[in-house]
Amino acid sequence: MLRVDLGIDLLLFGKQVALHEAPHPGRPGLNSSVIFLLLVIAGYGTHVRKWFAAEASSVFAATVLALVGVAAVLTAFSQLGTFATRLFSLSLPAAITAAALALAHLVLYSRLEAVRVLTTRSGDWRTIRVLLPAALLLPILPTLIAHLVTGRVPLPTMAIAGLATLANILIAALIAYWAVLRVARGQAAMAELSEALDQTTVVLTDCDGCVTHWSGGCEQLYGWTAEEALGHNKYMLLRSHCRLAQGARGTRGENGLELTEYTRDNRELAVLEQTEEVKSPGREPVRVLKVTDITQRVAATEALKVSEERLALATSAHELGVFEWDVRTGHLEWSPGTEQRLGLAPSMISDFEGWRAQVEPEDVQRILDTLARTVRDRADKFSFRYRFLQPQGGVRAVEGSSRAFYDAEGNLLRTVGVILDVTEREEREAALRRREAQLRSVLETVPDAMVVLDQNSTILQFSAAAETLWGYRAADVLGRSATMLVPAERRAAHLAALNHFIKTGNGIIGEVLTSIAEAADGRKFPIEIRTGVSRGDGQILLTVFVRNLSDKLATEERLSELSAEIAHVSRQSAMSELAADLAHELNQPLSATSNFLAAAKMLIERGEGTERVVDLLRMGSEQTQRAGEIIRRMRAFMARGEVEMRTESVDRTVRDAVDLVLVGTGQFHIRVSYELDPNAPFIFADRIQVQQVLVNLLRNSMEALRTSGTQDRHITISSHAVEDQMVEMRVSDSGPGIPPHVLDQMFTRFTSTKGNGGGMGIGLSISKRIIEAHGGTLSAQNRPEGGASFRFTLPAAEEGVE
Structure with missing residues (x-):
């Protein structure tokens, strides 16, 4: 197998790596392979498949860090043993990479308490991150120093080891002291903070809402102690509910949840609850509920809402409009319904120019002048009155006031005000002003004086006619008592009459x-004086019309004198008509008296019959008295004296009048009969005037009987009591009656019942005035059986009353 050795394992710390006994110490060994495998399992299992819980993944990462640490120590101290070195050997790049990956995994995904403390920005995170490295690294320094100086200083190995141990003890003591001091300070601060936080209304609950912490502030707010609240569901305990219906105050907002809750004594609270969820490693999440009492704020909000609703109702009921004008933009905003109440379409006036177009031009200029004065004086408010032009024609008058708002430089920013339609009031006031002007014109031209008084007799108005009548100027009497217009002796009586009217009406x-x-x-x-009254606003106003009676009384006095003169002339005329009859009637008693006296003289001269002479003298004296009585009655009837009202006998008054009229009428064979009511024997009248009436009526009846040609010439005089304490007297005759054309106007002056040349035509007119002056009436009618009948009434009187 071809092996290529690039020497990469000797790039870093080549000399130290070469000292290791392993065949290829810089190349990956068993330790490197295990570390790589653990990192893959931890990362893939946690991040991709989520095979393990976060705690198991953290264990794998922590194991990687432990293997890296062991490898680092063995690398530095290779003399500890070849087997351990070969087993845990690890290249430096691999060690750095593995440590970085393990730390990143722990920071991102670990839930171990120690790792969370080291990686979370809590209040003591700096202290812990300083303390932990110091506790791990500082004890190594004495050992490293002892290792370095061993064999280089002339000290025994045991002494160097002892010094290293002593240094480690001092380091441990200093670290412990510093840690205890920091922890004590932190505990004191935490206790202080906990005490302060306990006074706040904070509740800690679990995910189910059960209370795990109940602060002192909650005890004060709700009345439940911590022992009573712990373990209970917070929302069940406080009967919390969130009112989401219309008008509810329990709503979710940006700052929390508004709830309605109840205290232990069943008092209702409105609270704002803010919730934060706190998660701690190895523990169930905890909910922190910050509660704020907003009862007063909610009450104030509801009161404000009620006030706004009440204001809206009031403005709507009074048909008030509210507007806001932004001076800078010219924008006008109206409260709902305002434009419609002003007869305008909605949104018809949305800015100042739109407003200007709908207002009378002269009113616009007046409003602008008002605004200029307001801004000049920096006034808080101003009032206005102007007219809106209606789209369909006509105008609508409005008035109101507005609040002005200024900026720091004194410039007008906006106005907020109210506006009211006063068109109907303007029309009523205009009509009232017209009526007042008309009434003032009437009062100024009416001839009677007018004085307006209040219930205290204070003069409120004094017309021009009153100024002329009394000679006062209106300015001199207004506000003064009306008693100044009457003499001093009459003032008390006037005030008494006014007070009696105020009290009784x-x-x-x-x-x-x-x-x-x-x-x-x-x-x-x-x-x-004529008086009218008006009542209003709890006050009584008296309007007194006063007329000067001086001219009227003077006229009546002249008319009375003229009437008396006419009556006197009438009596003289009547007496002139009776002159012949009176002469004949007086001739009889005078002739008889002369004869009686002559016969008495003859008897005396003869010396015969003394008793006979006495009888003749007596009869002569009677005839003389008869003539004197006729003259006395004539003089009394003709006399022009003062009117004297007194109690008079009906019988005497009638018979004296009849005796006066019947003088010299014996040749006419006129019979007079009396039907006088004994239950009404007296009248209250002037006897001479009543007799004048009777004389006029009797003469008219006798004249009618003389010219009628009838054989039964009869006059009946009757009296009887009637209603209202009056006595009716009637003079009836058996003559031909009164012609119809005369009956309709017989009491008019210069209308005579005696035909052409028969009289002056004023007797019946005077008689009617005399009776009416006594409070009675005089009338005439034709009798069904023939003849005329005159009736008149006079006041009745009791005997002895004058």
């Missing part, structure tokens, strides 16, 4: 009141 309203006012110059004048 009775009085003032719907009544026409009269009072006395006092002007700015102290002048007092009569007024008529």
Whole structure:
């Protein structure tokens, strides 16, 4: 067999290799072959076929390292024995390659604790990697030094061996001291770290979720002690559940799992659980659960969500819109439904230019001016009001306010605000302003003075007519008490009436009141007051219309004087018509008196019958009194005195009037009868005025009877009580009645019932006014059996009451 020897086995350490007794010491021997076989089995079985467990593969790799180490030692100390050298001999390249492959295999695939400690970047990995080589290599140094110096120094071999042994002991002691010191420091740090970590909420569980470690923080959070929690399933113990339904707070996120859990006292918690799985060589994986209490955060989130929902409902109910404007990009973003409520299509206005195109031009400039002032003053917010142009025509008014945000240089970045459609309110306000202007125009032109008061009698408004009436300017009286407009003696009464109305709601309203006012110059004048009331916002407003009665009273006084004058003229006219009858009637008692006196004189002269003379004188005196009574009645009827209302007898009043009218009418054969109600004997009236009415009615009846040609000339005067404490008196005759054309207007002035030239036509008109002034009524009608009937009413009175 041809053998080619290239001498490669002598390239490295040739001299040392040549000293070995083996025939070919640098070539692969039994050791090399075994190492190669073990590496192949370990690598192929673990990585390709996975025949062995990781621990068995690591044993093969460790055996390779041991064989390499033995070969290295025997190579360095060949004198230990030829058999061992031949058995474990190994070339240096083979040894280096085998050691490298074995170490790589251990690092990548080994699960041995020692290898894991040496190859894992734990807290003490540097210490262990320094300590282990030192413990292995440093004890060899004294031996190597002793081997090198043996025979070279003048010391016995035993002494050198003893020194080497002592050096090894010192080295071992130093290494042990250093290791103990490092371990003690590490244990102290670990204890401190463990104490700190125990205060955190950390749970260690196995793959099934059973608790293997329960920290002090977990005890404080959940209320379960470590003894009670260990061995229990963490999720069963805490009734954990993950709420994935709508609105749930238990969801898987990037930072962990949000769970709902319950404490020992059944208190609900929201927690964030972060899970890490820790794998250790030779042990089951452990799950580290880091628990964070997020109950307050979840509550705050839910409260924020509720608040946002409430805000959305509120803005929707109030039809508020929310917008955001990015000034740099011009982008406009609206809350849902805002554009539709403003009458715009969705996404119709998405930027500033789109907004500008939909807004009235004059409003755009006003808004820009507002923004400029806001930026200039660095104001936090601003308000706005403008009009949107509608696509279908028309405008829609809006208003709102916005919050402004600036950058560090003071430039406006964005605005966030609310917007509200106020079109209907604008229309109502415009209509209200028109009505107010119209009302103001009416109030300024109405002739009556107007004063508006509150419930405290404070003047709120004072019209121009009121300024003219009282002489005050509106600015002088607004805010002051209305009692300043009346005399001092009447102020308490006015306040009492106002307070009574505020408390009871009775009085003032719907009544026409009269009072006395006092002007700015102290002048007092009569007024008529009408009051209206309005209630709103818990306040009462009184609108008082005041009319000056000075002119009215003066006019009424002049009319009263004129009426009295007319009545006087009427009585004079009536008396002038009765003059002839009165002359004839007065002639009779005067003639009789003259005759009686003449006869008495004759008897006295003759000295005859004293008793007869007395009778004649008595009869003469009666006739004289009769004439005087006729003259007295005529003077009383003709007198123009003041009106005197008092209790009067119905019988006396009627009979005196009849006696006055019947003077000198005996030749007409007119019969007068009385039907007076004894249950209504008195009236409350002015007797002279009532008698004037009776005289006018009786004269009309007598004139009708004189010209009628009837034989039965009869006048009936009756009275009886009626409703409302009144007495009705009736004058009826048996004449021809009243012509229909006269009956319709007989109480109108200058309308006469006596025909052409029969009278002035004012008697019945005056009579009607007299009766109405007494609170009664006067009417006329034709009787069915023939003749006319006049009826009038007067207030009834009790006897003795004046």
